[in-house]
Amino acid sequence: MAFTEFGQLLLFSISMLIGCFCAGMVPLSMTLSESNLQLMSSLGAGLLVGTALAVIIPEGVTILISSAHQGHSHDLPGGEGLVESQEKEGMLTHDASSSVGMALTCGFIFMLLVDQIGGAHGGHSHTHGPVNSEGGFGKKSLSTIIGLVVHAAADGIALGAASLTDKAEIEFIIFLAIMLHKAPAAFGLTSFLLHEGADRTRVRKVLIIFSVAAPVAAILTFLSLTTMSGGISEYSTGWVMLFSAGTFLYVSTVHVLPEISQEAARTDSVITLSEQEMTIQKSGARIKWTNLASLCCGTFLPVLLNMSHHH
Helix, strand or coil, X not given: CHHHHHHHHHHHHHHXXXXXXXXXXXXXXXXXXXXXXXXXXHHHHHHHHHHHHHHHHHHHHHXXXXXXXXXXXXXXXXXXXXXXXXXXXXXXXXXXXXHHHHHXXXXXXXXXXXXXXXXXXXXXXXXXXXXXXXXXXXXXXXXHHHHHHHHHHHHHHHHHHHCCCCCHHHHHHHHHHHHHHHHHXXXXXXHHHHHHCCCHHHHHHHHHHHHHHHHHHHHHHHHHHHCCCHHHHHHHHHHHHHHHHHHHHHHHHHHHHHHXXXXXXXXXXXXXXXXXHHHHHHHHCCCCHHHHHHHHHHHHHHHHHHHHHHC
């Protein structure tokens, strides 16, 4: 069973590597429409939110509670009364619930620290398209590269943990969410580095590192969790899934959604350039209806896929 799970994870990892690399190669060979890229980014952001809320969090909670109850049933003495047993069940459920909040918070804070340490104010972004930057290729570009590679690795952790749930549809939904998010990120990273003045050979090397980060993290996570014993492995799988849900929520709400709004603000500012600044600010935060529809569809897609499987 473990070999089959690893084989499926390997297939997803190779597909993810090739997909990210091909998306990052686009700016080196052709120009992609900014509106189409925004549409894809909106869909990817929606998938991240929907996957975290409707797939990863429920599954992680189920695994944590299940592992806690299994450990309790193994330790249960034969003569223990019903009342004592129910009290212990309640305590275990409460402990599992506390672990849920801790894992989600740790994932969210981890990505926040990565942004700050990596120099989020120095140009780190999931920017989808050319970036107007200040300064040359150097510390700013390095901060961007480090931040995006760590983000990619965090996404890989989610896929690696999901591969141990024995539920192929959950692994596929997470894979889909990562792909539709990482493809625009790879495109944006390449565009940013080209705009910074990096030569194409160096950009390709950075793109390879970015593309490899998530697959390697997924495989390492899988191998780490499979080496653990029984209940520890199940508990760790649930905790890691919830941790990755926290990273998904951070990336989608702190990076992608604000950037979509900023793109709308930039578009509106060009149209109303001759008018008052207040008019620009008032209309700037409004997202295009097509992007909003794409975002909502992406959010509900994991929900529908999950429901269709259970029915």
